[in-house]
Amino acid sequence: MSRIKRLYNWFEMRLQLEGPVKDAALHPVPRNTASWWYVFGSAATTLLMLQIVTGILLGLVYVASGSEAWKTLDELNHQLYLGWFLRAMHGWGSNFMVAVVLVHMAQVFTFGAYKFPRELTWILGVFMLLMTLGMAFTGQVLRFDQDAYWGLGIGASIMSRVPVIGGALVDLLLGGPIIGGATLSRFFALHVFVIPGTLLLFTAVHIWMVLKLGINDWPMPGRVVRRNTYLQEYHELSHKDGVPFVPDALWKDLFFSAAILAAVAVCAFVFGPYGPGGQPDPTIIQTAPKPDFFFLWLYAVLSYLPPSLETPFVLIAPVIGICILLALPLVAGEGEKSWHRRPVAILVLVTVAVSWGIFTHLATFTPWSPIMDAWSGDPVPPKLIHDASPLVRQGAVVFQAKQCRNCHAVGGSGGMRGPALDTVAVRLTEDQLIRQVLQGGGNMPAYGKNLSPPEVTALVRFLETLKPDGQPPAIDATHQEQKAQNAAPQQ
Amino acid sequence: MNVRGFCGSILVLCGIASLGCNAPGKPTAGAEAVRPDEVKNFSKLYSQNCAGCHGADGQHGAALALANPVYQAIVDEGTLRNVIVNGEPGTLMPAFAQSAGGMLTDDQVNALVSGMRSRWYHADAVQGLDVPPFKTDKQGDAAHGQQVFTSHCASCHTTGVQQQNAKASSITDGSYLALISDQSLRAIIIAGRPDIGHPDWRSAQPGHPMSDQDVTDVVAWMASQRQKTPGQPYPSQP
Numbered sequence: 001m002s003r004i005k006r007l008y009n010w011f012e013m014r015l016q017l018e019g020p021v022k023d024a025a026l027h028p029v030p031r032n033t034a035s036w037w038y039v040f041g042s043a044a045t046t047l048l049m050l051q052i053v054t055g056i057l058l059g060l061v062y063v064a065s066g067s068e069a070w071k072t073l074d075e076l077n078h079q080l081y082l083g084w085f086l087r088a089m090h091g092w093g094s095n096f097m098v099a100v101v102l103v104h105m106a107q108v109f110t111f112g113a114y115k116f117p118r119e120l121t122w123i124l125g126v127f128m129l130l131m132t133l134g135m136a137f138t139g140q141v142l143r144f145d146q147d148a149y150w151g152l153g154i155g156a157s158i159m160s161r162v163p164v165i166g167g168a169l170v171d172l173l174l175g176g177p178i179i180g181g182a183t184l185s186r187f188f189a190l191h192v193f194v195i196p197g198t199l200l201l202f203t204a205v206h207i208w209m210v211l212k213l214g215i216n217d218w219p220m221p222g223r224v225v226r227r228n229t230y231l232q233e234y235h236e237l238s239h240k241d242g243v244p245f246v247p248d249a250l251w252k253d254l255f256f257s258a259a260i261l262a263a264v265a266v267c268a269f270v271f272g273p274y275g276p277g278g279q280p281d282p283t284i285i286q287t288a289p290k291p292d293f294f295f296l297w298l299y300a301v302l303s304y305l306p307p308s309l310e311t312p313f314v315l316i317a318p319v320i321g322i323c324i325l326l327a328l329p330l331v332a333g334e335g336e337k338s339w340h341r342r343p344v345a346i347l348v349l350v351t352v353a354v355s356w357g358i359f360t361h362l363a364t365f366t367p368w369s370p371i372m373d374a375w376s377g378d379p380v381p382p383k384l385i386h387d388a389s390p391l392v393r394q395g396a397v398v399f400q401a402k403q404c405r406n407c408h409a410v411g412g413s414g415g416m417r418g419p420a421l422d423t424v425a426v427r428l429t430e431d432q433l434i435r436q437v438l439q440g441g442g443n444m445p446a447y448g449k450n451l452s453p454p455e456v457t458a459l460v461r462f463l464e465t466l467k468p469d470g471q472p473p474a475i476d477a478t479h480q481e482q483k484a485q486n487a488a489p490q491q
Numbered sequence: 492m493n494v495r496g497f498c499g500s501i502l503v504l505c506g507i508a509s510l511g512c513n514a515p516g517k518p519t520a521g522a523e524a525v526r527p528d529e530v531k532n533f534s535k536l537y538s539q540n541c542a543g544c545h546g547a548d549g550q551h552g553a554a555l556a557l558a559n560p561v562y563q564a565i566v567d568e569g570t571l572r573n574v575i576v577n578g579e580p581g582t583l584m585p586a587f588a589q590s591a592g593g594m595l596t597d598d599q600v601n602a603l604v605s606g607m608r609s610r611w612y613h614a615d616a617v618q619g620l621d622v623p624p625f626k627t628d629k630q631g632d633a634a635h636g637q638q639v640f641t642s643h644c645a646s647c648h649t650t651g652v653q654q655q656n657a658k659a660s661s662i663t664d665g666s667y668l669a670l671i672s673d674q675s676l677r678a679i680i681i682a683g684r685p686d687i688g689h690p691d692w693r694s695a696q697p698g699h700p701m702s703d704q705d706v707t708d709v710v711a712w713m714a715s716q717r718q719k720t721p722g723q724p725y726p727s728q729p
Contacts, residue, residue, distance in 0.1 A: 077518045078518065078520065084518050085514070269515070269516050270515050271516050272515070273516070273518065276523055277523075278523075278526065278527075281526070286527040286594070287527075373540075374543070376540045377538055377539045377540070377542055378542070378543055379542045379543060379546050379551075379552055380543070380544075380546075380552065382551035385553055385687075386687055390648075390661075390667050391666055391667040394583075394667055394670045396553035397544055397553045397583050397670070398583060398670070400553060401544065402583075452669070452722065453666070453720070453721065453723060454666035454669035455583075457721075457722040457723075458666050458667065458722075461666075
């Protein structure tokens with residue numbers, strides 16, 4: 001017997017792991033579960049491992065202090081060999097992990113895999129999703145830049161709206177009533193010890209249950225889940241038409257995990273690390289902070305909500321949402337798994353996904369928010385004023401100097417809070433333009449008190465030139481009628 | 492997909508990443524956002540604060556062309572700095588300095604002034620030419636100014652009711668005159684707007700450059716056309 005074999009036996013006699021590992025590796029799974037649809041869970045686990053490894057390496061350098069954090073990130077980016085790549089891997093790993101976890105969840109939901117006997121696996125998974133989002137949020141805070149600072153401020157102000165205990169919650173979260181020295185330490189502890197520790201424990205139990213209960217069989221229309229027959233049916237399925245988990249199912253998991261890691265590396269290599277953005281100084285007011293992509297939808301939803309609905313929404317909607325997710329397997333633990341027979345479930349999923357996508361997309365360019373430096377930074381398109389009269393030219397200056405551009409785009413640049421004005425002369429007559437400028441209306445404030453009559457006149461002259469070539473301007477039908485009447489008696 | 496090729500390409504990528512050479516994602520020096528009041532880069536400052544009205548490269552904008560070498564030749568740095576700091580009274584040019592309620596520090600104003608001078612000031616732009624000074628204390632003669640207008644300006648500009656196109660467009664419209672100062676009129680008459688085809692003082696009437704007095708008089712005449720209550724939307728109606 002070789003030395004290695006002897007050493008192995010020495011450990012095996014004491015640990016006795018060979019049996020359980022062999023059982024786990026070779027246990028039969030239904031042949032059709034060895035599918036490319038079943039690879040997201042293992043990919044999420046792989047990404048978690050990547051995050052732990054890169055996180056530990058970052059932890060060697062990072063200093064969780066308000067005055068040092070930004071500097072250490074700067075040092076990682078510029079002074080440490082491949083420090084930037086490490087930060088980029090961790091940042092992109094986080095993005096991929098959130099995305100893969102969401103895809104995994106959508107797949108499990110679509111395949112009805114949360115039904116008996118895998119209810120607890122799903123419930124644990126919901127908590128793991130929340131923890132993943134918690135990791136993403138606390139990680140964004142540790143990047144202590146302007147986005148982190150204001151994101152934290154928004155998180156804290158959401159907390160503060162909880163009735164009765166709001167103030168205490170904020171103190172608990174921030175280590176005081178405001179963002180201060182203790183805040184970053186708390187988030188460091190959360191991000192590095194509390195959440196990942198719990199997440200790892202939950203992951204272990206989650207995987208344990210997957211091994212013990214078996215991988216969900218491929219849903220077939222008509223193969224209905226019943227509590228008293230399912231286990232027997234699954235056993236038959238996996239033993240009669242089963243394949244050993246290793247290697248028949250595992251190789252796809254391994255391949256996909258490797259591909260995901262490669263994708264993270266490519267993104268990190270090409271797009272680089274996130275920030276850090278500007279320094280987290282509340283005296284800098286020229287900033288438009290934004291959350292990272294997984295919270296963009298929330299940013300958009302909160303921006304569109306009327307103020308009176310904000311508090312009810314932020315306090316009640318998440319609770320209801322989480323309760324629905326937790327209750328799902330308990331309420332719908334039996335029945336059809338196939339998406340062919342679950343139209344409501346699929347419609348709900350599609351609606352949620354499309355809404356999420358739309359809100360996320362909107363939040364990338366924040367059409368509800370004026371662009372505060374468009375007036376001084378976005379030039380008037382030269383072709384609009386190249387042949388303009390002196391008064392129209394002054395009107396364009398009024399348009400910029402009075403900051404109309406911050407809300408109204410011209411030539412594709414400027415704010416999107418109000419309508420783009422490239423064709424406004426086709427829509428509004430001179431009188432309507434003057435009225436709109438003076439009195440406002442819709443979402444627009446009245447500018448009558450802020451503009452002098454010459455400014456309004458020049459501005460409206462400029463706006464009247466904003467129409468596509470070949471299109472007639474808007475006309476006032478009553479003016480035409482009056483002209484016709486005035487002209488008639490002379491004939 | 493060719494698995495071996497795929498793995499190979501990953502290895503190559505990792506190899507490049509480990510060398511760290513020319514990685515597109517590698518942050519460049521100073522890539523982190525600096526405090527807005529510490530931005531000293533002229534291009535950035537100009538494109539954030541000036542381009543909106545004065546055009547992307549100091550020309551083709553709605554307001555005066557800063558890249559006009561004649562303008563840069565007649566104006567001095569002190570005046571430029573003062574206009575940026577305090578704005579130009581009688582026009583829409585706002586004050587940009589923190590001392591006057593704006594957002595720019597003194598250093599940033601200096602960066603703008605020196606950036607404009609280094610890019611757009613050419614010492615030989617008006618060398619040897621009899622160019623009227625940027626500022627004057629002379630009193631203008633409005634009646635003579637009208638004659639100068641007729642001889643030098645009337646081929647393009649009209650007076651009275653505003654017209655829509657540039658050729659034959661009124662420069663005595665009440666709203667126009669209310670939004671522009673005498674000094675700005677003087678600057679445009681002398682320096683012109685080469686970017687949009689407006690001649691400068693010497694080429695309005697070829698062979699007869701305008702003298703200091705001519706310019707002063709035209710400005711005086713235009714100033715005399717200012718209205719008491721400009722900008723009424725229906726001036727012709729009772």
